[in-house]
Amino acid sequence: MSDTSHRTDAYVRTEMLPEAEPPGTQRGIVKWGRENLFSDVPNSILTIVSMIAVYYILVGVMPWLLNGIWDAPSIRECRALLDGKTGGCFAVLTERWNQLLFGFKYPSEEYWRPAVAFALLFVAAAPVMFFKYLPRKMLIFTALYPFLAFWLVWGGTIWTPIFALVGFIAGYLVWTTFVARSFAAGFFGAIVAALVTWWIGGFIAGLLAPENPLLSAVPSRDMGGFMLNMILGTVCVSLSLPLGIALALGRQSSMPIIKWICILFIEFVRGVPLITLLFVANVVLAYFLPPGTSFDLILRVIIMITMFSSAYIAEVIRGGLAALPRGQYEAGDSLGLDYPQAMRLIILPQALKISIPGIVNVAVGLFKDTTLVSVISMFDLVGMIRGPILASTEWNGVYWELFGMAALLFFVVCYGISQYSQWLERELRTDHR
């Protein structure tokens, strides 16, 4: 064998060397850059081209943003202040801020009312959105919120929302009494009870209405600005959810007539653009109502948008229903549950969970589509900008600041909602990953 063991070497290292730093090209930002930006020739070209593009965009936009004038009464003065430099006339935003938010007819001393309603919207939505982390008792406020918000925004006698609320409570009481015996009895009984209460309440509210209500009444046609988008968005989404569930269940039903009614409705509404439905609300619907009745335009629009979005939500929920394994339906049957019980207790909770991303997509799309009402000459955010603000002599020609602001407002809301839905999806995930 070898004689290495017997050799007496001059030097043998007995302890480990300390770990050397990786070479400069293999660590820190250089390594990251080499891997993520300049990994090969095409990638490097792409990186450099996009860097140049970003640079030019920044060079174009930054002076406009930074040199902006925030305080001027009109575009002429704003341009005089700029004195030939590049800069945005953001003064239009500060000067017309209230108009952008509330429209140009809402009485200015009442601006606090929609503002409070908007702030309370978060309080009302929070227990639904973060149901795991907030006490269930807060849901009581959520239930009260629609009536409170209606009273705040529209004003007038407080008895109208109170009797509306009483009608719902009466319906709920009848429902809880009878639902144990039969779903149909509870359901239709609740509807009858609510209708009777509203009918009686209508008379009493008319009698009780004071001369000068606490909050002065604001007619619907005075709503405008971003407030109108928010009203249409929240009201239509919340109304179309139950309607969409009903349509989806109807479409899955084994009863042919009900199934076909639902299919025809859904396919018809999904086949036409929202604008045509808004035309219907604007010019056609009046022909189909009893002679002499005059409906609010805003109410007609709410009906049409709700129909529109309920058809889309129905399709999303149908997808969720179809995604459930058959075993779930059969399990419900084998437990001896009847159809409403099986749906309420087994099928819908799972199907709705699957459909959350789709429902949120529909909701975001619907909120964006509320800008379409500007086409039928309602003054929502876009309508305000294109109409009263750009047409005024003071601000004629301030396009970028205004449309940039509108885009930003919508972006914040829609991006926020979609981020929330992604968070909720992670939260509700029950599989083990």
Added chain:
Amino acid sequence: MTTLSDPPGESFRLSMLLNDTRYRSYTFQFIALICVIGLFAYLASNLVANLRAAGLNISYDFLRDPSNYDINQRLIEYDSQSSHWRASLVGVLNTLLVAFLACVTATIFGVFAGVLRLSHNWLIRKLMAVYVEAFRNVPVLIWIIIIFTIMTAVLPQPRAFRGDDATASMLFDSMAFTNRGVFTPRPIFESGSMIVVLVFLASIVGVFAYRRYTTKLLYATGKLLPRGWPSLAILFLPSIVIYYIMGQPISLEYPELKGFNFSGGWNIRGSLIALWFALAIYTGAFIAENVRAGIQAVSTGQTEAAASLGLRPGRIMNLVVLPQALRVIIPPLISQYLNITKNSSLAIAVGYMDITGTLGGITLNQTGRAIESVLLLMAFYLAISLAISALMNVYNNSIKLKER
């Protein structure tokens, strides 16, 4: 024996309509039917009463009357003496034109952005994410108006192109971007041009035949012929040769500045371009997400399996990943096309004369025939939607995974 499984022979009682599950569904359906019929009857009676009160009737005769309005962007002959029917036809063609252009462009944007969102390049990935989020979360109406504003308020007037000290100049001396629209050269077909066009169409068929032949050869013998360059050659060479043999029968007519405006060439209005690009960029962001989802839906095992078989990256993409990804991508892609067609009705916001602008806009306002116009409008969009979804069903069935 059969009596054992028979239900107890009790006679039919009225309460069974509510309590017996065998009959209850009939009750419900009957009630629903009565309700729907009642609702329609109520609406119809209101309609009749309202029409009688207003002295109107339902009639489509107005479609034959002269329209008395002009349409500046049109594909077929039309003037203000043409009928409302003709105006609607112009509108239909304009809708189809902008929908087609936007579909093609949106697909290109969407595929690029979707593939680049999966790029290894951090900067590109982030830029594409910004594009997708920015455009998906802002209403398309705002994008249409913003691009329309660029087209009408930022671009120079035609007279800026005039004189020695012109402030604006034409791109390649052939295209002029003005606030009255974009002027581009127009091809003029002279005698003999038919042959060139026919040869070109024949070469398209030739390309497909050649590709089919190479596939067949590959499967039969394993021999792989080059595909890219021969295809290009087959596509263009014969047409170019014929073009020169026939004595250059196709020429371009360039737009020229005459008086206050350009004349000659094609004039694409700013409203069309605004609608086209806004729809394309907006829908492109949605398509990008579909494409990304589709590519990610193909499991990495597939890619690795293909790589371990010795396929090169390009062929892995073409032969393994794309065919499986397309199955996921195509159905939502087609519903995005449907969305483009429906969203093209927003043309009315920028004055592009599509079917909503003609039939649902000026015709409706001039004649006051609201019900008829809106009904026709809905029927048109419904027909398109149903046609596209029928196509989609055929396609879905053809690519469905053939399972056991």
